Amino acid sequence: MAVRAGLTTAKVVDAALELVDEQGVEALTLAAVAARTGVATPSLYKHIGSLGDLRGLIGLRVMEDMTRRFTETVVGRSGDEAVRALMHAYRAYVQEHPKRYAAAPMDPLHDELQRAAGLKFMELILATLRSYGLEGSDAIHATRRLRVIVHGFASIESSGGFGLPEGLGDTYDQLVRMYLDDLRGKS
Amino acid sequence: MAVRAGLTTAKVVDAALELVDEQGVEALTLAAVAARTGVATPSLYKHIGSLGDLRGLIGLRVMEDMTRRFTETVVGRSGDEAVRALMHAYRAYVQEHPKRYAAAPMDPLHDELQRAAGLKFMELILATLRSYGLEGSDAIHATRRLRVIVHGFASIESSGGFGLPEGLGDTYDQLVRMYLDDLRGKS
DNA sequence: CGTAGGTGGCTAATGGCGTTAGCTTTTCAG
DNA sequence: CTGAAAAGCTAACGCCATTAGCCACCTACG
Numbered sequence: 001m002a003v004r005a006g007l008t009t010a011k012v013v014d015a016a017l018e019l020v021d022e023q024g025v026e027a028l029t030l031a032a033v034a035a036r037t038g039v040a041t042p043s044l045y046k047h048i049g050s051l052g053d054l055r056g057l058i059g060l061r062v063m064e065d066m067t068r069r070f071t072e073t074v075v076g077r078s079g080d081e082a083v084r085a086l087m088h089a090y091r092a093y094v095q096e097h098p099k100r101y102a103a104a105p106m107d108p109l110h111d112e113l114q115r116a117a118g119l120k121f122m123e124l125i126l127a128t129l130r131s132y133g134l135e136g137s138d139a140i141h142a143t144r145r146l147r148v149i150v151h152g153f154a155s156i157e158s159s160g161g162f163g164l165p166e167g168l169g170d171t172y173d174q175l176v177r178m179y180l181d182d183l184r185g186k187s
Numbered sequence: 188m189a190v191r192a193g194l195t196t197a198k199v200v201d202a203a204l205e206l207v208d209e210q211g212v213e214a215l216t217l218a219a220v221a222a223r224t225g226v227a228t229p230s231l232y233k234h235i236g237s238l239g240d241l242r243g244l245i246g247l248r249v250m251e252d253m254t255r256r257f258t259e260t261v262v263g264r265s266g267d268e269a270v271r272a273l274m275h276a277y278r279a280y281v282q283e284h285p286k287r288y289a290a291a292p293m294d295p296l297h298d299e300l301q302r303a304a305g306l307k308f309m310e311l312i313l314a315t316l317r318s319y320g321l322e323g324s325d326a327i328h329a330t331r332r333l334r335v336i337v338h339g340f341a342s343i344e345s346s347g348g349f350g351l352p353e354g355l356g357d358t359y360d361q362l363v364r365m366y367l368d369d370l371r372g373k374s
Numbered sequence: 375c376g377t378a379g380g381t382g383g384c385t386a387a388t389g390g391c392g393t394t395a396g397c398t399t400t401t402c403a404g
Numbered sequence: 405c406t407g408a409a410a411a412g413c414t415a416a417c418g419c420c421a422t423t424a425g426c427c428a429c430c431t432a433c434g
């Protein structure tokens with residue numbers, strides 16, 4: 001009689017991600033996800049291996065989501081315009097999902113599950129910088145510098161780390177300009 | 188007969204910080220702190236209000252420790268030399284205590300307990316930038332930019348977020364130079 | 375149309391944790 | 405020397421993750 005919930009791993013991740021968006025990573029609990037999906041807690045184990053696994057899946061999802069959006073943003077652009085678009089898309093994503101950002105893996109390359117997604121993101125940055133003709137380690141350093149800036153800003157902003165929200169857009173514009181000036185000065 | 192442990196709040200924080208340094212923030216548990224201090228778990232409540240409080244105290248301690256060290260570093264220097272010293276001291280601290288950095292509060296200004304320490308750190312940055320003669324919001328933006336860079340780099344490095352450790356010092360040097368070039372260009 | 379097996383759900387139970395209550399013992403001020 | 409505050413303890417509760425074992429549904433195959 002009673003119809004089944006019809007869960008899948010993807011639906012569990014969906015619910016978990018909603019929960020994180022609404023209440024933050026600390027609130028991510030199997031009990032809460034089970035309640036949200038209308039199932040008893042142990043039933044989740046039919047779809048995920050553990051809470052740690054679920055965290056990994058959420059991180060993967062976020063990373064893929066970000067990379068997909070940023071790719072759409074960057075495609076068809078080049079040079080400074082592409083870099084500006086990428087950096088602003090990064091901030092916009094984190095502003096839209098501030099709680100979620102804390103669930104994004106900072107070291108995707110060291111996780112078997114997330115490695116492919118991490119590489120894809122790295123390659124997106126490299127591709128965005130292509131028109132600057134950077135070679136070898138110069139390209140790596142430039143990628144790292146960009147990542148430091150976007151992550152540093154997003155990390156602080158999403159956790160309310162800037163005292164006042166006033167003029168944050170200006171601060172970010174300055175960071176983007178600083179990065180581009182530096183990039184041009186080296187090319 | 189049996190001699191008392193003679194705990195104090197400070198000693199509890201000491202033990203907790205050691206634990207964090209050794210095993211990471213996720214391992215911070217009242218049970219573990221109790222074991223390390225040779226006391227039963229509930230006894231800790233004579234010295235702290237809750238686990239959350241202890242986390243706040245640890246964050247405060249780290250922030251004060253950082254500010255103290257950076258102040259020693261910066262005192263007696265000015266201009267580019269001071270900024271370079273501050274930024275490198277920041278990285279050095281996080282390299283020495285990578286796990287601990289995850290326990291540092293990112294929004295100290297919004298916590299009653301940590302606010303004073305957060306302000307002190309902010310003022311240290313402002314003082315370090317003093318010789319550039321920045322006024323009003325320019326000083327705020329410059330402070331934010333510096334914070335974004337040092338936190339962004341330290342955060343990624345301390346969590347193993349850079350694929351390879353190779354050339355990380357070069358990347359950081361480039362970031363410092365980029366920041367200084369930008370600062371000079373604007374002054 | 376039926377039936378066997380796999381799949382997805384359930385309840386019960388375990389162990390670790392934070393926290394509270396209430397008791398005992400140490401310490402030390404007067 | 406004494407009494408009370410301070411600092412420890414044990415017991416107990418509830419929440420959580422996880423495991424074991426059970427049952428009902430769905431489906432593929434006869």
